[in-house]
Amino acid sequence: MDANLDWSSLLPDVLRVIARKLPTIKDYIRFRAVCRSWCGAASITGQLVPREFPWLMFPLSDCAPSLRFLNPQTNDLIYAGSKEEPAALRVVGSSFGWLILLGKCSSIFLLNPLTLAKIELPQLFWRSPGWHYISTERICLSHSPSEDSNFVALAILGYPGGILYLKNGDSWWRNVYREANSEGSTVFVDAVYFRGKICAIDGQGSLTVFELSSDHESCSLWNCRQFFPPLNGSMRCLADVMDDLVLISLHFVPDLWTNSVSMFRFDWMGRKWDKLDDLKGRCLFLSEGACSSFSLPSNRALGCEENTIYFIYSRVNRCEINDELYGLARNDVSRDKDYHVAAYSSDSKVTKPLPFYVPTPYQPLWFTPRLC
Template identity: 25%
Template structure:
């Protein structure tokens, strides 16, 4: 749900006064919001709206979050939260609204913590820097039209052998007592950590080849290297098979949700990669959609206007129509030290460093974004 309370004039040129809404609607609207930026916008309308709901639940988790090391439980690591946004310029009646820009912001949950806010490349997780200025830049998201797209998580430790981390529930109203973290580490071990636990619990100690994990419809789902999706029963710590094996012959499987459906993206390397550092180069992708009604896999040849984002700590989809310079039916991904774009139509691959036009998708920012 996106709330854009920008006092845009209606057809009669009259600016609406949002404070005149019936008071019984304030709390009902506020409780329907599910992310932090919408909650901030709601509470910034006026004093009455701000006092109608709290900023969040008192015991909701804040990040960085201290967790034990999954391999060495006597070592403490910090789980860092990042948020992907589609950011657009404010309303301008004299011109058509340009398309949005994709940004990734790390470390915004707990302003009192020493971990600073960082603006990252959405795919490579590298921090953007301005070589022409050493002064700090300020990005006020309340100055723009902003939509939260996705949250990702990683551990604040260099060389930490974790392939993927998810955390749920992610709603701004979520109760911290019910929070669960799930990670895939080393060659593909799957582990869970519930609030109050002293250490991570290994799930399915007979299979060490899990590739990806996702929160889908409020539940945890994982896929192994053969493309079999399983549902993780949090209470029993057991896996329940949810799909037939895909039997894809690629080297790494990604789980992505698109329009309410589960997709597996099979990544192919030019040689068998070493499981921990993936030194091989990407040469191809195959896309499959799970038909949940019939329990079968559908080979997808055309994503139309959709784009898959496969970053170091994320996997999600966006519409190319929402972003300037993006091309539909493509997969954007990390490949060793580069960022690549795969066209599902013709099978071509381009790296951003070798394609100046593609690199501008993330940096420098458009002229309307003041930093």
Template identity: 25%
Template structure:
């Protein structure tokens, strides 16, 4: 509809006394120093994308490389592993929302279980795998898988290789583990083949730190493996455990240049009926005077938060209270099965290092909780 003849500019203003475009101008003129304080407290990446879309000034103040810290998103698992999937759905426990991202039309959209830094691993067909960023559509080809995924039930994990001290800072590390033999291989984007580590069959959870893999064994020892040669350099004895306690989870993760080990125990020493029945002991790798290393128990992880999935893979995160991501806390998974309806329920739990209690439990949708992703907005280099 056209404007009414004779109306002045003042008369065309709204009831609040502002012109049609003045409201947008007011938001754009917020002091630049306030904008980072706002967007860094947003609950998840979707809100960050909306923030950047508000106006040019907000987009310039919020670079894609600086998204707010948040809890990882859980990826939905559904249908056959060989089913073509045009879309993937993600659940954000911080905001309680579910998001959908378009897939890449492969035979299998996803064959990854674990925690991922910005990317997931997609199987295009039975022999080709690619590293995908579901938010940007970015894809990087990986070498042919070292194990036959469709027979061995291979678990792909995308780990953060930063802080390795070997000139690889900022690169991501893809670890491919055979669930049958427990051997594993690793590569980085651009590699033409996998570097294999296959000397033993008692390997469990692992972390990459300082050019080495640290791998827990069935006997709770930790193998120190040179990543370039695959040779076992040393074997660390297990940390001390409470008398009679049986561990429910044993995790390794690098945090701020330090290697941490978190062991989950039931409070009664035998079984945990609920999430509140768990407690965690956290250990840090410390050098000894004789040049050897050992695990030393710590009572705090400082201003960081640790996150672990049910497979023993983990990451260190920067706190953000708005996203329920709090410092000096450890996030872990608890599963509960019921015989009545043959159901399996998943819960994301937060353990406070300050008071030794599980102070938050988030129930997850039925088909979420095996694969976790920290959304990344920047294309891979």
């Protein structure tokens, strides 16, 4: 081979053929970093970017201040984002390839850790007498900021409950109950933006729908009080599945590897939940206590199985875990729990662990890697 060959002069068509065969996003990023011509041939849009299995993100800490991700199917660890991001930041959500980060004094911003694109949002207060401090549990987005800058952000609050929302470009967050002229407040376990509505469920599965006005400056609310039997340790999540609002109730017993999984589709005409048998060929990704649940077509990401729910669950720590495996330190967290990833098939009704994922005491959340 000619040692003097100028690799930067390869024809764009040849470079695109090479880029199309790259198996992972990490390889794709490295390919684009070689030189200007290689970067130009490997577009971040279209069909060239590898469709990878969703990653798991581990929390920031003093001992590991950089962003750490894991492909749970290959056990490949990825470090991304700016290493200067302070450990004081708390990740409160993951939506469409963007992380939602909460800093000091309720400052909040969105970050794409692969491109380092950043969007700052107003502080988490709502406009009312006294300007209340906010206890934020989770935040999610209506759609990707890369696709449409007019996205809506939802913040699920801790005690005494409620939801704040904000359309990008607004100067402050709005309280859904205040905008609906209601004195009520509920502690919600999950919420999604669906067809111009904010849909939220409480611990019993009761649905509250906030209908937003066209300018998002006011809303009205109604309830579907179709309660479900409470299950100890159950996970209840909302998701948009093929333009249907779907409720998943999952109760998992780790030692027995048994599940009680119920799936419901909301009937908007009758305002009630109907039983759902399968996921229409899609797969769901659920996180325990984290607003990062989403659905994907099974062919969208490598290794996804159709009609399968991939979920993160915790259990009492009963075994010794390698703390250094994911670049984390023993004193990062308490040792009373470890976190696992499993897959439940709605076709076979069987739950199985992901073969390459090793349990850790650090609660991860799902992240869909995107370059745009």
